[in-house]
Amino acid sequence: MTTEHRNASSWIADRTLAFDSSGIRKVFALAATMKNPINLSIGQPDYDVPAEIRRSACEAIESGKNMYSPTQGIAPLIEKLKAEVASKYPSEDRDLFISSGTSGGLVLAMLSLVNPGDEVIVFDPYFVMYVPLIQLVGGVPVLIDTYPDFRIDLNKVRDAITPRTKMVLFNSPSNPTGVTATLEEIRGIAELCLEKGIALLSDEIYSPFHFGSPMVSPAKFNPQTIVIDGFSKSYAMTGWRLGYVHGPREIIQTMIKLQQYTFVCAPTPLQHASLAAMDYDMTAFYKNYESKRDRIVEGLRGYYEFVEPGGAFYIFPKVPSGASGKGACTGSEFVAKAIANELLVIPGNIFSKRDTHFRVSFAASDETLDRGIEVLRKLARG
Numbered sequence: 001m002t003t004e005h006r007n008a009s010s011w012i013a014d015r016t017l018a019f020d021s022s023g024i025r026k027v028f029a030l031a032a033t034m035k036n037p038i039n040l041s042i043g044q045p046d047y048d049v050p051a052e053i054r055r056s057a058c059e060a061i062e063s064g065k066n067m068y069s070p071t072q073g074i075a076p077l078i079e080k081l082k083a084e085v086a087s088k089y090p091s092e093d094r095d096l097f098i099s100s101g102t103s104g105g106l107v108l109a110m111l112s113l114v115n116p117g118d119e120v121i122v123f124d125p126y127f128v129m130y131v132p133l134i135q136l137v138g139g140v141p142v143l144i145d146t147y148p149d150f151r152i153d154l155n156k157v158r159d160a161i162t163p164r165t166k167m168v169l170f171n172s173p174s175n176p177t178g179v180t181a182t183l184e185e186i187r188g189i190a191e192l193c194l195e196k197g198i199a200l201l202s203d204e205i206y207s208p209f210h211f212g213s214p215m216v217s218p219a220k221f222n223p224q225t226i227v228i229d230g231f232s233k234s235y236a237m238t239g240w241r242l243g244y245v246h247g248p249r250e251i252i253q254t255m256i257k258l259q260q261y262t263f264v265c266a267p268t269p270l271q272h273a274s275l276a277a278m279d280y281d282m283t284a285f286y287k288n289y290e291s292k293r294d295r296i297v298e299g300l301r302g303y304y305e306f307v308e309p310g311g312a313f314y315i316f317p318k319v320p321s322g323a324s325g326k327g328a329c330t331g332s333e334f335v336a337k338a339i340a341n342e343l344l345v346i347p348g349n350i351f352s353k354r355d356t357h358f359r360v361s362f363a364a365s366d367e368t369l370d371r372g373i374e375v376l377r378k379l380a381r382g
Ligand code: PMP
Pocket: 043, 100, 101, 102, 103, 104, 127, 171, 174, 175, 203, 205, 230, 231, 232, 233, 238, 241, 242, 243
């Protein structure tokens, strides 16, 4: 009997090979070489979870709430979130469960809805996870380019729809652009999906960071919309891994069934603590981010081309043509220059087929923002 010696790398499943993580790794590797970085690359708030909510988490642990929760989450949290959702988007058929982060919700949505070969429409630029997740389940990402204004052109969406289209993935306020969809765009995409019988998955993780007016979900115009939301950004608890999903009952029940065999449940003590979080008024934090948005917009105006963000905590400027000192350079080349000046931002090609822009996170102290603006102004002059 012969024993074949197989290289461990040959065991890796094909589904993992469609994408890699080298782009973002390169940025992190560069960041590690920086001594005192002006870090405007972070995708999470710069404030901490308020003390009262942290205490609730400690109390939940101390009082023994450390076991599995029901797969769908603890009842009082589900009820509270359901009541909030029902007051905005009344529907007989809307169910809700607690996921392991918004990312967990996205994974379960893909597994539940996308068959191999199904096409999923994604607006480019997009949140990094979308394309690999679609590919992981055998789906085909169909990218719609939204440059230069990052608006949704419904005609382009209509043209992209084929008999294989299963889903449109929508994200407003957007990561990486900070752009918020207009009411007409939201209504348009919601009604188009309804008309065509296509699933609409709306990632609303940045919904509290919607400056000026409250965010309206496409669920208002299309009751079949599947909404992915979570506590990570709104309460600065990205490490707590708490998300929630609401949508048509059968789809939510399917996602819960899959959660049972994958994530099992979201962290139990933190679900209890997030009940306390829901009673905590975070408005001042969001207002503060609105003024940070104003600060970065004023700081970069006249130096860069950008669309003024209406939400989230990102701005996505275009690399100026003079930035290389000898004509246009790519987003990646520009970021290398920024890093040489101790400024960490993210190249646009991490989020896009194009490499022409870069993402700045304004979730930073005003001092850090001002230092970053100074470097960016210098780089813009070439
Ligand atoms: N969607 C978007 C658009 C995001 O920016 C992020 C986090 N960067 C997520 C989902 C994932 O959030 P969570 O930490 O809740 O998994």
